Amino acid sequence: MAVPKKRTSKSKGRSRKxxxxxxxxxxxxxxxxxxxxxxxxxxxxxxxxxxDEFTSSTSPDTDSSN
Structure with missing residues (x-):
């Protein structure tokens, strides 16, 4: 696992955050x-x-693919 060589300064950490x-x-x-x-x-x-459009287009009685 990678380990940092030196501690990151508070200002750099706060800047990133x-x-x-x-x-x-x-x-x-x-x-x-x-x-x-x-x-x-x-x-x-x-x-x-x-x-309204979503419910009307997905209702089973309007499906004509069968």
Whole structure:
């Protein structure tokens, strides 16, 4: 198993942790923005199924593949 030769300084460790948290913050920000956009109903940048469309397309009586 690989073992580090020297101890990592506190500042370097804290810097990595801050960077990791910063990346997570921006990912969460993008996800929230996307969710708000899809809920507003005015989005044209992506396509998604609403719950009504999903249930009507997956009901067994509308399946014509048999």
């Amino acid at each position: 801050a960077n990791w948290k910063r990346k997570a913050y921006f990912q969460a920000k993008v996800a929230l923005s996307l969710a708000k956009s899809s809920l507003s109903g005015r989005s044209t940048s992506f396509i998604f199924q609403t719950q």
